[in-house]
Amino acid sequence: MVTTTYxxxxxxxxxxxxxxSAEVGAIPGVNDVQVDLAAGRVSVTSEQPLDENAVRAAVDEAGYELLGA
Structure with missing residues (x-):
């Protein structure tokens, strides 16, 4: 398992x-998504490292902007 914070x-x-949570959680291989609203952080636990472009697209689809990992 790999956890990456964005x-x-x-x-x-x-x-x-x-x-x-819904958009990022729909990415294949994602097991858990934890959002820290106050800090503006999203921690994603997945089976393998995720393609940052896939995470960026999911966050964009939700209406927000990924600033990076």
Missing amino acids: QVQGMTCGHCVSAV
């Missing part, structure tokens, strides 16, 4: 947490 900009509420 910085995400624009999350302000519980709906933001749900949207990001």
